[in-house]
Amino acid sequence: MKIIITENTEAFDSEGALFFTRQVLKKPDTTFGIATGDTTYNIYALAARLHKELAVDYSHSKTCNLDEYVGVSAKDKWSCRFRIDEVLLEKINIKPENTYVPNGLCDPPERELSIFKEKIESFGGIDLLILGIGVNGHIGFNEPGTLFDSGFHIAPISAETRTAKAALFGGPEKVPKFGISMGIRDIMMAREILLVAKGRSKAEAIRSIVHGPMTTDVPASVVRVHPNLVILIDKDAASLLQKN
Ligand code: GLP
Numbered sequence: 155m156k157i158i159i160t161e162n163t164e165a166f167d168s169e170g171a172l173f174f175t176r177q178v179l180k181k182p183d184t185t186f187g188i189a190t191g192d193t194t195y196n197i198y199a200l201a202a203r204l205h206k207e208l209a210v211d212y213s214h215s216k217t218c219n220l221d222e223y224v225g226v227s228a229k230d231k232w233s234c235r236f237r238i239d240e241v242l243l244e245k246i247n248i249k250p251e252n253t254y255v256p257n258g259l260c261d262p263p264e265r266e267l268s269i270f271k272e273k274i275e276s277f278g279g280i281d282l283l284i285l286g287i288g289v290n291g292h293i294g295f296n297e298p299g300t301l302f303d304s305g306f307h308i309a310p311i312s313a314e315t316r317t318a319k320a321a322l323f324g325g326p327e328k329v330p331k332f333g334i335s336m337g338i339r340d341i342m343m344a345r346e347i348l349l350v351a352k353g354r355s356k357a358e359a360i361r362s363i364v365h366g367p368m369t370t371d372v373p374a375s376v377v378r379v380h381p382n383l384v385i386l387i388d389k390d391a392a393s394l395l396q397k398n
Contacts, residue, residue: 155378157364157385159392163196166352166388170197170284173348173386175204177282183214185274187283187336188242189294190219190234192322193350194286195241202245212248216277219255220285220341221294224308224332226258232322233258252277256334266334267306274340283344287351290314291359291372293341295333298371304337338376347380352388360387361394 160166174197177184188194204210219234228235235255243253254273260266274280290298295309309332316329323329341347351360362372363385369375377383 155364155380155383155385157387157392157395160386160388163352163388166350166386167196167200169386170194170348170350171200171204173384174198174201174282174284175208175210178210178212178215181281182211183216184281185216185218185277185279187280187285187341187344188217188219188238189221189284189286189350190237191286193352194284195237197284197350198238198242202242205246210246212246215248216252217243217248217254218274218277218280220283221333221335222256222258223311223330224258224263224334225330228255228258258330258334260334263308263332263334267308270306270334270336271340274336280344282346282348283341285341285347285349285377287349287356287359287363287374288315289318289355289359291362291374293338293374293377295335296338296341296373298373300338300370300373302342302370302373302376303339305339307335307337309333309335338373342376342380344380346382346384347377348384348386349374349377350386351391354390354393356387356391357394360385360391364395 222234226233256266297312316326319329320326362375
């Protein structure tokens with residue numbers, strides 16, 4: 155596990171964007187796994203800027219989102235599809251057919267699960283997964299209590315997570331109650347993980363990843379066994395780490 159701690163959020167965003175960009179320069183046909191959320195938003199915005207300024211080529215790359223809210227359409231501005239299109243995918247030269255976000259309107263939602271699985275397989279698996287984390291240590295929509303060997307599933311979104319997402323949706327009651335998500339097993343299959351977190355509210359979850367114990371109460375604690383894990387955090391998210 156490698157840990158990068160930045161002084162402030164500006165440095166955090168630019169470290170994240172450089173990491174993302176270096177990956178496509180190193181392996182032009184990279185399949186990226188994509189978490190959306192406030193933490194990653196500026197990282198993608200800066201990566202899109204680097205694409206423009208340095209002519210970074212994404213024409214051979216693919217992206218696959220980690221999750222989507224059930225019941226939202228790609229036109230809803232709070233959907234993962236809308237946000238990732240707006241901040242990244244419409245700004246780089248990636249082919250639309252090489253991008254995938256689970257369809258939040260699939261009816262029944264369970265039907266989307268096999269499509270999700272097949273899409274990742276057809277993309278050759280995930281080379282680099284950009285992974286956010288919830289205040290309660292959730293990853294994707296794998297909330298506390300989710301088994302470490304869970305696969306793609308429809309996941310209940312906890313009250314705590316709905317409160318954390320209230321601003322985006324205009325109130326906790328407007329946040330969908332279910333998400334379509336990669337399971338923890340699928341997350342762990344990524345060849346490399348860049349886990350990103352900023353702010354004091356994420357410090358306890360980061361402490362659990364770095365110092366343990368590994369427990370399904372904090373789903374993210376499992377990533378510490380991943381053989382190729384980089385944790386990018388700002389000083390506040392690092393504030394509960396032991397100094398040595
Ligand atoms: C959500 C998403 C995750 C995201 C996480 C953190 O619930 N399902 O994919 O990474 O929360 O979001 P934020 O960065 O907005 O704190």
